[in-house]
Amino acid sequence: MRIKLVGLFCTLCFCFASTVNTSEGLIPLDAVGLDSIIKEQNNIVLINFWATWCRPCLEEIPILMKLEKELKESGFKLVPISLDEPESADILVNPFIQKWFPDFSSYLSVERDMDSMVSVVDTAWNEILPTSYLLNKNGTVVHRIQGSYSSEEFSTMILPLIE
Amino acid sequence: MKHITTRFCYLSIIFISLLVIATVTLSSGHPISEKGRRSISPEIAVGLDGALNVIWIDKGLAVNRPPPKPHKPGEHSHRSATDLYFSRSEDRAKTWSKPVKINDQPGEIWGFSVSKPVIEVSPNGTIHVFYPANARSEATGLDVVNARYSHSRDNGKSFSPPITINRPVTQDREDLLGQGLTMSNSFGTMGVAPNGTVFTAWQNIVNMKDAIDGADGMMAISTDDGESFSTERAVIPGSEVCPCCQFTLAFENESVYMGFRKIFADGRDSVVAKSIDGGETFTIDGRLDLAPWKINGCPLKPTELGVNGSNLYAVTYTAGEDPAGLYVTASKDGGKTFSGKNQVHPEAAYSDAASLTVDDMGNVRIVWHAKINGPRRLFTSVSLDEGKSFSPPMEMPTPDGKSQFPATAVGIDGTVYVTWEHENEEVFITSLPSMISIVSN
Numbered sequence: 001m002r003i004k005l006v007g008l009f010c011t012l013c014f015c016f017a018s019t020v021n022t023s024e025g026l027i028p029l030d031a032v033g034l035d036s037i038i039k040e041q042n043n044i045v046l047i048n049f050w051a052t053w054c055r056p057c058l059e060e061i062p063i064l065m066k067l068e069k070e071l072k073e074s075g076f077k078l079v080p081i082s083l084d085e086p087e088s089a090d091i092l093v094n095p096f097i098q099k100w101f102p103d104f105s106s107y108l109s110v111e112r113d114m115d116s117m118v119s120v121v122d123t124a125w126n127e128i129l130p131t132s133y134l135l136n137k138n139g140t141v142v143h144r145i146q147g148s149y150s151s152e153e154f155s156t157m158i159l160p161l162i163e
Numbered sequence: 164m165k166h167i168t169t170r171f172c173y174l175s176i177i178f179i180s181l182l183v184i185a186t187v188t189l190s191s192g193h194p195i196s197e198k199g200r201r202s203i204s205p206e207i208a209v210g211l212d213g214a215l216n217v218i219w220i221d222k223g224l225a226v227n228r229p230p231p232k233p234h235k236p237g238e239h240s241h242r243s244a245t246d247l248y249f250s251r252s253e254d255r256a257k258t259w260s261k262p263v264k265i266n267d268q269p270g271e272i273w274g275f276s277v278s279k280p281v282i283e284v285s286p287n288g289t290i291h292v293f294y295p296a297n298a299r300s301e302a303t304g305l306d307v308v309n310a311r312y313s314h315s316r317d318n319g320k321s322f323s324p325p326i327t328i329n330r331p332v333t334q335d336r337e338d339l340l341g342q343g344l345t346m347s348n349s350f351g352t353m354g355v356a357p358n359g360t361v362f363t364a365w366q367n368i369v370n371m372k373d374a375i376d377g378a379d380g381m382m383a384i385s386t387d388d389g390e391s392f393s394t395e396r397a398v399i400p401g402s403e404v405c406p407c408c409q410f411t412l413a414f415e416n417e418s419v420y421m422g423f424r425k426i427f428a429d430g431r432d433s434v435v436a437k438s439i440d441g442g443e444t445f446t447i448d449g450r451l452d453l454a455p456w457k458i459n460g461c462p463l464k465p466t467e468l469g470v471n472g473s474n475l476y477a478v479t480y481t482a483g484e485d486p487a488g489l490y491v492t493a494s495k496d497g498g499k500t501f502s503g504k505n506q507v508h509p510e511a512a513y514s515d516a517a518s519l520t521v522d523d524m525g526n527v528r529i530v531w532h533a534k535i536n537g538p539r540r541l542f543t544s545v546s547l548d549e550g551k552s553f554s555p556p557m558e559m560p561t562p563d564g565k566s567q568f569p570a571t572a573v574g575i576d577g578t579v580y581v582t583w584e585h586e587n588e589e590v591f592i593t594s595l596p597s598m599i600s601i602v603s604n
Contacts, residue, residue, distance in 0.1 A: 123513075
């Protein structure tokens, strides 16, 4: 599975190299790519949509990074996706991640608008950030989480799926 | 008996109107923006001469667009690399002038669909434009967002060099914004009162204590048709303003109404502030009659206003109500209290981005985007009884694909003009027939 995902990422990086320069911390992703990630995963997944201009989103990032580290061995995977402008990868998002969250790795949506990307998970998304979706191992959304939440609140939702 | 007769009369008018609306062949609209360019977030204003004035954000070429280069220290910030364009129609949207770029600093526009640049027209025909812009603070040398203004006195053939309305930025709040931006004067709006006074309002985050705190509501006014503006003042002080929901303005005689989302202990909810002293002071009376929406995030939802006499209408998205979606409510006492909420689009999986107009007869029209079983499409609904009831949502016959973020304005004959962002980032326009002519026929 990991090899498949690496292959998918490489393909996506190649496809979008002309519009978005990639770096270790930021991986371009389109709606088709997100759909593939959802279909091919075999983990409990938290898809977290964020943006550099959304301060409550930024409050969550350290919490989510810590949760992924703690629960990784239990089959939990974090899939963060930045909804910043794709063109701002090099001038904004990459420098931002390097400055504030150097250990954070995120996808960057290359779709033209936010809804085109989030609709892969939620066709009725209401354009609120942060929005996260907790998926079970079957890829079914079991929680839509809007606004920033504490580590304990996330754990309350995630742990029952692990157990 | 009188009550029953009146009610029957209202219902008859609504029924007849709906029949007429349903049979009127509506145009599916046509593009205004240049093909091959990425154009989003339109706004529209109609002057007393009946001409249509539209602005939109231009994101450059749709294909083969060179990526923006990182700026060097001391160089202007091009965070968004977008421009602001203007076009005008003097023949009821049949033909349009060649688009004119308004901003003088290339790529300076910071706005997007929920922090849109705004256009208004004075009674004397001056076209006013207000927008958020990337800039670099001279005091700190750091990147900021400024509130900028420009006008045209030749029907949009040319625009004055834009001016910055907010005070020069001297503070560094990157700790709060955290993205290289150190101050923000954004999510603003502008309105022109019937006497020609130009009001600009925006949100300043300098006094925010932390991420869940609010911004201050700032205002600057021009009484000389945009030649100069008063020094900015905090008219909604105390960090009460939810800092990511765009302000809105409406006017009726001497009253100035400002819609925004206030941070309450139990939610971030829509309120209306009112000034009866020309914008010197505002009082916040009217919390909309909606269930509290508790969210620690960025709602990105403005509170659209329309006014006719002492009737004030407000429409906004809320997830406090169940089901979530657009709700419209009305005040009969000039914004002090609101009651009588109506869910705008119960059948929609998602409804948002409402634009509201009130014509000279007091008819209220809402246009919004919603999802049923596919992409976002535009819908409309009208009220002929001062907001008590609204017609069922009618999908507008826009071209196939995604239609979103409509903006509306009433023409001099009551026609409602609708401009929106269409699939593949083009700006389109169409019109809805005047409710005045429909009712009188």
